[in-house]
Amino acid sequence: xxxxxxxxxxxxxxxxxxxxxxxxxxxxxxxxxxxxxxxxxxxxxxxxxxxxxxxxxxxxxxxxxxxxxxxxxxxxxxxxxxxxxxxxxxxxxxxxxxxxxxxxxxxxxxxxxxxxxxxxxxxxxxxxxxxxxxxxxxxxxxxxxxxxxxxxxxxxxxxxxxxxxxxxxxxxxxxxxxxxxxxxxxxxxxxxxxxxxxxxxxxxxxxxxxxxxxxxxxxxxxxxxxxxxxxxxxxxxxxxxxxxxxxxxxxxxxxxxxxxxxxxxxxxxxxxxxxxxxxxxxxxxxxxxxxxxxxxxxxxxxxxxxxxxxxxxxxxxxxxxxxxxxxxx
Amino acid sequence: xxxxxxxxxxxxxxxxxxxxxxxxxxxxxxxxxxxxxxxxxxxxxxxxxxxxxxxxxxxxxxxxxxxxxxxxxxxxxxxxxxxxxxxxxxxxxxxxxxxxxxxxxxxxxxxxxxxxxxxxxxxxxxxxxxxxxxxxxxxxxxxxxxxxxxxxxxxxxxxxxxxxxxxxxxxxxxxxxxxxxxxxxxxxxxxxxxxxxxxxxxxxxxxxxxxxxxxxxxxxxxxxxxxxxxxxxxxxxxxxxxxxxxxxxxxxxxxxxxxxxxxxxxxxxxxxxxxxxxxxxxxxxxxxxxxxxxxxxxxxxxxxxxxxxxxxxxxxxxxxxxxxxxxxx
Numbered sequence: 001x002x003x004x005x006x007x008x009x010x011x012x013x014x015x016x017x018x019x020x021x022x023x024x025x026x027x028x029x030x031x032x033x034x035x036x037x038x039x040x041x042x043x044x045x046x047x048x049x050x051x052x053x054x055x056x057x058x059x060x061x062x063x064x065x066x067x068x069x070x071x072x073x074x075x076x077x078x079x080x081x082x083x084x085x086x087x088x089x090x091x092x093x094x095x096x097x098x099x100x101x102x103x104x105x106x107x108x109x110x111x112x113x114x115x116x117x118x119x120x121x122x123x124x125x126x127x128x129x130x131x132x133x134x135x136x137x138x139x140x141x142x143x144x145x146x147x148x149x150x151x152x153x154x155x156x157x158x159x160x161x162x163x164x165x166x167x168x169x170x171x172x173x174x175x176x177x178x179x180x181x182x183x184x185x186x187x188x189x190x191x192x193x194x195x196x197x198x199x200x201x202x203x204x205x206x207x208x209x210x211x212x213x214x215x216x217x218x219x220x221x222x223x224x225x226x227x228x229x230x231x232x233x234x235x236x237x238x239x240x241x242x243x244x245x246x247x248x249x250x251x252x253x254x255x256x257x258x259x260x261x262x263x264x265x266x267x268x269x270x271x272x273x274x275x276x277x278x279x280x281x282x283x284x285x286x287x288x289x290x291x292x293x294x295x296x297x298x299x300x301x302x303x304x305x306x307x308x309x310x311x312x313x314x315x316x317x318x319x320x321x322x323x324x325x326x327x328x329x
Numbered sequence: 330x331x332x333x334x335x336x337x338x339x340x341x342x343x344x345x346x347x348x349x350x351x352x353x354x355x356x357x358x359x360x361x362x363x364x365x366x367x368x369x370x371x372x373x374x375x376x377x378x379x380x381x382x383x384x385x386x387x388x389x390x391x392x393x394x395x396x397x398x399x400x401x402x403x404x405x406x407x408x409x410x411x412x413x414x415x416x417x418x419x420x421x422x423x424x425x426x427x428x429x430x431x432x433x434x435x436x437x438x439x440x441x442x443x444x445x446x447x448x449x450x451x452x453x454x455x456x457x458x459x460x461x462x463x464x465x466x467x468x469x470x471x472x473x474x475x476x477x478x479x480x481x482x483x484x485x486x487x488x489x490x491x492x493x494x495x496x497x498x499x500x501x502x503x504x505x506x507x508x509x510x511x512x513x514x515x516x517x518x519x520x521x522x523x524x525x526x527x528x529x530x531x532x533x534x535x536x537x538x539x540x541x542x543x544x545x546x547x548x549x550x551x552x553x554x555x556x557x558x559x560x561x562x563x564x565x566x567x568x569x570x571x572x573x574x575x576x577x578x579x580x581x582x583x584x585x586x587x588x589x590x591x592x593x594x595x596x597x598x599x600x601x602x603x604x605x606x607x608x609x610x611x612x613x614x615x616x617x618x619x620x621x622x623x624x625x626x627x628x629x630x631x632x633x634x635x636x637x638x639x640x641x642x643x644x645x646x647x648x649x650x651x652x653x654x655x656x657x658x
Contacts, residue, residue, distance in 0.1 A: 033478050036485060088447060092440035111421035111484055114443055115477045118417060121447065122473030125454050129466040137458040137466050144451030148444045149362050155440055156365060 007326055011319050014312070015055060018072075022054045025072040026079060029127060032119065040108050040116040044083045047101050053078035053183045056208075056320065060187025060201045063313045070130075071190065077127035077140065078183045084120035085147055085179075087113050092151060093238055136186050143182045150174025154240070161249065161261055163241040169210070176216075177209030184208075196307065203304040204317065211297035211324040217242035218290045219327075221278045233274050239265030243293065248286030256280065291325075298325055336655055340648050343641070344384060347401075351383045354401040355408060358456060361448065369437050369445040373412045376430050382407035382512045385537075385649065389516025389530045392642045399459075400519065406456035406469065407512045413449035414476055414508075416442050421480060422567055465515050472511045479503025483569070490578065490590055492570045498539070501546075506538030513537075525636065532633040533646065540626035540653040546571035547619045548656075550607045562603050568594030572622065577615030585609065620654075627654055 012019075026045060032038050054075035061071050091105040091113050105113035121144060128140040154171050157163050184205030188198045220235045221244055235242055241264070249260060263269070263277050281287050301321040308314045341348075355374060361367045383404035390400050420434040420442050434442035450473060457469040483500050486492050513534030517527045549564045550573055564571055570593070578589055592598065592606050610616050630650040637643050 037478055088443050114417050115481045118477035122470050126470035129463055129470050132463045134461045141451050141455035141458050148447035149366055152444045
């Protein structure tokens with residue numbers, strides 16, 4: 001726990017100014033015509049997100065020598081895009097909590113949640129247009145195409161007990177990694193990076209994104225609701241097959257398989273039953289395997305940075321990769 | 330009726346080739362990773378839309394001397410964007426029918442409808458990015474911002490009986506006119522039109538869009554379900570205050586006001602009651618006023634074309650403006 005707090009504090013102390021400027025830019029660039037839109041968007045946007053995606057874009061640009069002054073303004077598009085998908089996904093998944101507050105669709109109704117998500121999505125693309133770099137605009141639009149299709153696939157997979165690890169990796173790539181990869185790559189492109197640096201930061205972002213989602217799927221079975229800020233055991237309740245279960249199923253006896261399958265999507269799981277379930281995942285190696293796969297992705301992300309000169313910015317990006325694994329929420 | 334069929338046939342015979350190429354481009358550029366996404370998107374996209382928006386872009390480009398070969402590919406983004414908003418709006422409005430078929434959210438569920446709408450929205454922005462014209466990309470992103478906010482405002486206005494004509498015009502501008510205006514303007518920009526022509530086609534598209542929406546709101550009280558392809562009297566049922574009612578209310582006695590207000594959002598309105606309601610709107614001048622306002626917008630749209638040389642393309646755009654008023658669906 002202590003090393004967790006240490007890493008978090010070490011990162012935070014070095015990005016205080018960046019985060020403050022990103023926060024300002026988040027408010028400045030929202031610009032809805034309507035106060036209600038600001039309220040609904042703000043409900044998710046200003047509920048204590050970590051601003052990881054904007055920060056990654058800013059740091060990636062800096063690592064490639066960006067010296068303009070529009071990086072913070074552009075960077076917030078990744079938070080808007082992230083918030084748009086959170087709002088739509090929570091509605092799609094019928095989630096109850098988000099960032100410790102009630103989900104937007106419950107607070108404001110499905111209709112307003114859909115439309116505010118649309119607005120944030122459009123706002124992020126307007127900002128992308130502002131870069132004037134067609135490649136960046138294509139990336140941002142492509143991210144949204146990938147994410148929506150990843151969610152549809154995940155929806156279709158729901159309840160499927162024969163999902164393979166490869167199918168899982170494909171889903172989390174679209175769901176999480178494309179956005180984080182896009183943020184890092186946009187930073188590189190804004191700085192006019194050469195192809196090699198562009199490729200290195202694209203790789204870094206991809207592996208970091210995969211690590212984050214695997215760590216997230218692990219947290220669903222290891223964290224408690226309070227620190228996670230969303231309902232614990234939500235994946236189990238929704239019948240969402242993530243890596244801890246996929247691995248556990250592959251190593252389960254027939255009796256264990258029946259038990260796991262019986263728990264998937266079960267209504268009214270008690271705390272006691274949930275604990276027993278996570279113990280089964282642990283025993284079958286599902287939690288350790290997921291942790292190891294995530295750690296391997298972190299290592300690949302850090303390795304991709306090795307082509308850059310050592311220094312403050314590279315250190316920070318490296319620390320952020322480690323942070324993927326140690327965060328509690 | 331005969332003149333309606335005549336105008337429709339006259340337009341159709343001159344754009345047969347364009348429409349066939351647009352239809353091909355709609356299939357070719359959809360490109361989902363997933364068959365399910367293709368099915369859901371296709372449910373709305375290939376249910377007999379008029380392709381008005383792509384056609385307007387293509388004709389606007391041609392009027393400004395466009396001689397490239399990417400116009401059809403780019404033009405379909407306006408149909409994708411239109412389909413995306415139809416899917417989300419039908420969900421938001423809890424509509425039952427669309428283009429004569431059951432609405433996507435009823436057929437595939439809310440979740441898939443939200444995500445397929447997101448995909449189509451993203452697809453349209455990817456195509457915009459392909460133009461490589463930052464102004465075009467900004468316009469497309471701006472359209473989506475406007476449309477989502479227009480829908481939220483309409484939602485907030487629902488049930489309000491004191492909506493003014495100006496507020497109504499603001500809603501239909503965002504809801505309909507910005508997209509049609511954007512299609513015409515994109516055509517001009519793709520052709521590298523000068524500022525004056527850009528402005529003229531922007532005006533044309535704006536007034537045409539306003540005319541279309543007013544005519545549409547009128548049709549809700551004058552057409553029958555079969556020819557409209559969506560549920561008749563839907564606006565009344567949803568308690569949506571459109572121009573026919575706004576004008577009628579302004580000219581109603583206290584008793585008539587109470588009657589109209591009592592009918593707004595009423596459950597289980599019979600065909601007999603609905604007929605009586607439309608007769609009241611007719612008697613109070615609501616239908617005639619809306620028709621006249623729409624006709625005035627058509628005249629403004631046609632007037633905006635006067636700066637262009639006469640010829641086949643200008644004639645077609647002029648006929649399309651007339652078509653806004655005479656269509657039955």
